[in-house]
Amino acid sequence: MAHLKKNRDLIKIFQKSLKKEIAELSNDILNTVWSNRIEQSNFESLGIKNGKQIIAEYLENREYGIAYEHLAYLITECEMELSVEQKNRMDKIAYKMNVKPIRLLTNEKGTDFLFGCRNLYLASIHPFDFDKRNLNEYKQIVELGKELLAQKGIQNFLGYLMESQYRVSVWASMIAIEYGKPKQDEILNLSGTKTIINSCLECIIQDEIEPLSAEMIANKENWVHKNVPQQRIKIIGQ
Structure with missing residues:
Protein backbone atom coordinates (compact mmCIF):
# COMPACT_ATOMS: atom_id res chain seq x y z
CA MET A 1 0.00 0.00 0.00
CA MET A 97 2.17 14.47 -21.77
CA ASN A 98 3.38 11.96 -24.38
CA VAL A 99 1.67 13.78 -27.24
CA LYS A 100 3.11 14.84 -30.57
CA PRO A 101 4.42 18.43 -30.54
CA ILE A 102 2.35 20.76 -32.69
CA ARG A 103 4.10 22.56 -35.52
CA LEU A 104 4.03 26.27 -34.82
CA LEU A 105 5.53 29.38 -36.33
CA THR A 106 8.69 30.57 -34.64
CA ASN A 107 10.39 33.91 -34.93
CA GLU A 108 14.08 33.30 -34.42
CA LYS A 109 14.95 36.74 -35.75
CA GLY A 110 12.63 38.32 -33.21
CA THR A 111 14.61 36.61 -30.48
CA ASP A 112 17.83 37.73 -32.17
CA PHE A 113 16.59 41.32 -31.92
CA LEU A 114 16.10 41.00 -28.16
CA PHE A 115 19.51 39.44 -27.65
CA GLY A 116 21.07 42.03 -29.95
CA CYS A 117 19.66 44.87 -27.85
CA ARG A 118 20.94 43.18 -24.72
CA ASN A 119 24.43 42.82 -26.16
CA LEU A 120 24.49 46.46 -27.24
CA TYR A 121 23.36 47.54 -23.79
CA LEU A 122 26.13 45.55 -22.13
CA ALA A 123 28.62 47.00 -24.62
CA SER A 124 27.45 50.54 -23.73
CA ILE A 125 26.24 51.22 -27.27
CA HIS A 126 23.26 53.56 -27.08
CA PRO A 127 20.80 54.08 -29.97
CA PHE A 128 21.55 57.80 -29.95
CA ASP A 129 25.30 57.49 -29.62
CA PHE A 130 25.74 58.35 -33.28
CA ASP A 131 29.52 58.22 -33.04
CA LYS A 132 29.07 54.44 -32.96
CA ARG A 133 26.73 54.19 -35.94
CA ASN A 134 29.48 52.73 -38.10
CA LEU A 135 30.12 49.85 -35.73
CA ASN A 136 29.01 46.48 -37.12
CA GLU A 137 26.92 45.78 -34.02
CA TYR A 138 25.00 49.04 -34.43
CA LYS A 139 24.43 48.47 -38.14
CA GLN A 140 23.30 44.88 -37.55
CA ILE A 141 20.60 45.76 -35.02
CA VAL A 142 19.21 48.47 -37.30
CA GLU A 143 19.17 46.14 -40.32
CA LEU A 144 17.55 43.37 -38.28
CA GLY A 145 14.95 45.82 -36.99
CA LYS A 146 14.18 47.00 -40.53
CA GLU A 147 13.80 43.39 -41.66
CA LEU A 148 11.42 42.58 -38.81
CA LEU A 149 9.51 45.79 -39.46
CA ALA A 150 8.98 44.81 -43.10
CA GLN A 151 8.10 41.24 -42.16
CA LYS A 152 5.74 41.89 -39.24
CA GLY A 153 4.32 45.32 -40.07
CA ILE A 154 4.69 48.32 -37.81
CA GLN A 155 1.88 47.41 -35.40
CA ASN A 156 3.24 43.94 -34.63
CA PHE A 157 6.83 45.18 -34.61
CA LEU A 158 5.94 47.68 -31.91
CA GLY A 159 5.06 44.85 -29.58
CA TYR A 160 8.67 45.47 -28.56
CA LEU A 161 7.48 48.58 -26.72
CA MET A 162 6.47 46.17 -23.96
CA GLU A 163 10.12 45.27 -23.44
CA SER A 164 11.51 47.66 -20.83
CA GLN A 165 14.96 46.13 -20.46
CA TYR A 166 18.11 46.73 -22.48
CA ARG A 167 16.61 49.72 -24.34
CA VAL A 168 14.64 47.34 -26.58
CA SER A 169 11.71 49.77 -26.70
CA VAL A 170 14.03 52.67 -27.56
CA TRP A 171 15.67 50.80 -30.44
CA ALA A 172 12.25 49.65 -31.71
CA SER A 173 10.80 53.17 -31.46
CA MET A 174 13.69 54.75 -33.31
CA ILE A 175 13.59 52.13 -36.09
CA ALA A 176 9.79 52.30 -36.39
CA ILE A 177 9.69 56.08 -36.80
CA GLU A 178 12.75 56.38 -39.03
CA TYR A 179 12.01 53.46 -41.34
CA GLY A 180 8.33 52.60 -40.76
CA LYS A 181 7.10 56.12 -41.58
CA PRO A 182 3.93 55.88 -39.45
CA LYS A 183 0.99 58.12 -40.27
CA GLN A 184 0.55 61.16 -38.06
CA ASP A 185 -2.79 60.03 -36.60
CA GLU A 186 -2.35 56.24 -36.69
CA ILE A 187 -3.30 54.75 -33.33
CA LEU A 188 -1.01 52.14 -31.80
CA ASN A 189 -3.07 48.98 -31.31
CA LEU A 190 -1.08 48.14 -28.21
CA SER A 191 -2.25 51.38 -26.60
CA GLY A 192 -5.69 51.83 -28.08
CA THR A 193 -5.59 55.59 -27.48
CA LYS A 194 -2.13 56.96 -28.26
CA THR A 195 -0.72 57.35 -31.74
CA ILE A 196 2.24 55.31 -32.89
CA ILE A 197 4.37 58.44 -33.08
CA ASN A 198 3.52 59.64 -29.58
CA SER A 199 3.99 56.17 -28.10
CA CYS A 200 7.41 55.86 -29.70
CA LEU A 201 8.43 59.36 -28.65
CA GLU A 202 7.51 58.57 -25.05
CA CYS A 203 9.92 55.65 -25.13
CA ILE A 204 12.63 57.74 -26.73
CA ILE A 205 12.46 60.71 -24.36
CA GLN A 206 11.88 58.72 -21.18
CA ASP A 207 14.37 59.07 -18.35
CA GLU A 208 17.43 56.87 -18.65
CA ILE A 209 18.85 54.77 -15.83
CA GLU A 210 22.29 56.14 -16.59
CA PRO A 211 22.70 59.89 -17.26
CA LEU A 212 23.19 60.74 -20.92
CA SER A 213 25.95 62.92 -22.21
CA ALA A 214 25.07 66.37 -23.52
CA GLU A 215 25.96 65.11 -26.99
CA MET A 216 23.49 62.22 -26.86
CA ILE A 217 20.75 64.48 -25.52
CA ALA A 218 21.38 66.81 -28.46
CA ASN A 219 21.36 63.81 -30.81
CA LYS A 220 17.94 62.80 -29.52
CA GLU A 221 16.49 66.28 -29.97
CA ASN A 222 17.96 66.69 -33.45
CA TRP A 223 16.78 63.24 -34.48
CA VAL A 224 13.22 63.96 -33.34
CA HIS A 225 13.15 67.33 -35.10
CA LYS A 226 14.39 65.68 -38.29
CA ASN A 227 12.14 62.60 -38.29
CA VAL A 228 9.06 64.07 -36.58
CA PRO A 229 9.27 67.76 -37.51
CA GLN A 230 5.76 68.48 -36.24
CA GLN A 231 6.93 67.64 -32.71
CA ARG A 232 8.82 70.12 -30.58
CA ILE A 233 10.36 68.53 -27.53
CA LYS A 234 13.03 69.33 -25.02
CA ILE A 235 14.93 66.36 -23.63
CA ILE A 236 16.30 66.82 -20.16
CA GLY A 237 19.18 64.64 -19.00
CA GLN A 238 19.25 63.19 -15.51
Missing part, protein backbone atom coordinates in the same frame (compact mmCIF):
# COMPACT_ATOMS: atom_id res chain seq x y z
CA ALA A 2 2.90 2.32 0.74
CA HIS A 3 4.14 2.17 -2.83
CA LEU A 4 0.64 3.00 -4.13
CA LYS A 5 0.51 6.10 -1.93
CA LYS A 6 3.97 7.08 -3.13
CA ASN A 7 2.87 6.71 -6.75
CA ARG A 8 -0.22 8.84 -6.12
CA ASP A 9 1.94 11.51 -4.51
CA LEU A 10 4.30 11.49 -7.49
CA ILE A 11 1.36 11.83 -9.88
CA LYS A 12 0.06 14.82 -7.92
CA ILE A 13 3.48 16.48 -8.03
CA PHE A 14 3.72 15.83 -11.77
CA GLN A 15 0.24 17.23 -12.40
CA LYS A 16 0.90 20.30 -10.26
CA SER A 17 4.12 20.97 -12.17
CA LEU A 18 2.39 20.49 -15.52
CA LYS A 19 -0.46 22.79 -14.55
CA LYS A 20 2.02 25.48 -13.51
CA GLU A 21 4.04 25.16 -16.73
CA ILE A 22 0.98 25.43 -18.99
CA ALA A 23 -0.44 28.35 -16.99
CA GLU A 24 2.84 30.29 -17.06
CA LEU A 25 3.38 29.65 -20.76
CA SER A 26 -0.20 30.70 -21.56
CA ASN A 27 0.25 33.97 -19.67
CA ASP A 28 3.55 34.56 -21.46
CA ILE A 29 2.10 33.99 -24.94
CA LEU A 30 -1.40 35.40 -24.41
CA ASN A 31 -0.11 38.70 -23.07
CA THR A 32 -1.37 42.28 -23.31
CA VAL A 33 -0.23 42.58 -26.92
CA TRP A 34 -2.26 39.51 -27.84
CA SER A 35 -5.31 40.69 -25.87
CA ASN A 36 -5.35 44.09 -27.57
CA ARG A 37 -4.95 42.46 -30.97
CA ILE A 38 -7.86 40.09 -30.34
CA GLU A 39 -10.13 42.88 -29.06
CA GLN A 40 -9.55 44.90 -32.22
CA SER A 41 -9.74 41.96 -34.62
CA ASN A 42 -12.60 40.32 -36.49
CA PHE A 43 -12.39 37.05 -34.58
CA GLU A 44 -15.92 36.04 -33.63
CA SER A 45 -15.17 32.73 -31.93
CA LEU A 46 -15.61 32.84 -28.17
CA GLY A 47 -13.00 30.12 -28.04
CA ILE A 48 -10.52 32.74 -29.18
CA LYS A 49 -11.81 35.84 -27.44
CA ASN A 50 -12.11 33.99 -24.11
CA GLY A 51 -9.09 31.83 -24.76
CA LYS A 52 -7.22 32.59 -21.54
CA GLN A 53 -10.29 31.93 -19.42
CA ILE A 54 -11.00 28.64 -21.19
CA ILE A 55 -7.44 27.41 -20.67
CA ALA A 56 -7.62 28.37 -16.99
CA GLU A 57 -10.85 26.39 -16.59
CA TYR A 58 -9.35 23.32 -18.28
CA LEU A 59 -6.35 23.51 -15.96
CA GLU A 60 -8.57 23.88 -12.91
CA ASN A 61 -10.41 20.71 -13.96
CA ARG A 62 -7.08 18.91 -14.52
CA GLU A 63 -7.72 18.61 -18.25
CA TYR A 64 -4.12 19.45 -19.09
CA GLY A 65 -4.08 17.89 -22.54
CA ILE A 66 -7.13 19.88 -23.65
CA ALA A 67 -5.64 23.05 -22.15
CA TYR A 68 -2.47 22.49 -24.17
CA GLU A 69 -4.43 21.82 -27.35
CA HIS A 70 -6.52 24.96 -26.86
CA LEU A 71 -3.40 27.06 -26.40
CA ALA A 72 -1.99 25.58 -29.62
CA TYR A 73 -5.34 26.28 -31.34
CA LEU A 74 -5.18 29.95 -30.33
CA ILE A 75 -1.62 30.26 -31.57
CA THR A 76 -2.35 28.70 -34.96
CA GLU A 77 -5.71 30.42 -35.54
CA CYS A 78 -4.28 33.84 -34.67
CA GLU A 79 -1.14 33.10 -36.72
CA MET A 80 1.06 34.03 -33.79
CA GLU A 81 4.82 33.72 -34.02
CA LEU A 82 6.52 32.24 -30.99
CA SER A 83 10.01 32.91 -29.81
CA VAL A 84 12.37 29.94 -29.94
CA GLU A 85 12.19 29.74 -26.15
CA GLN A 86 8.38 29.64 -26.18
CA LYS A 87 8.35 26.93 -28.87
CA ASN A 88 10.79 24.85 -26.83
CA ARG A 89 8.53 25.15 -23.79
CA MET A 90 5.53 24.04 -25.86
CA ASP A 91 7.48 21.01 -27.09
CA LYS A 92 8.66 20.17 -23.57
CA ILE A 93 5.08 20.12 -22.29
CA ALA A 94 4.00 17.93 -25.20
CA TYR A 95 6.74 15.40 -24.47
CA LYS A 96 5.75 15.31 -20.80
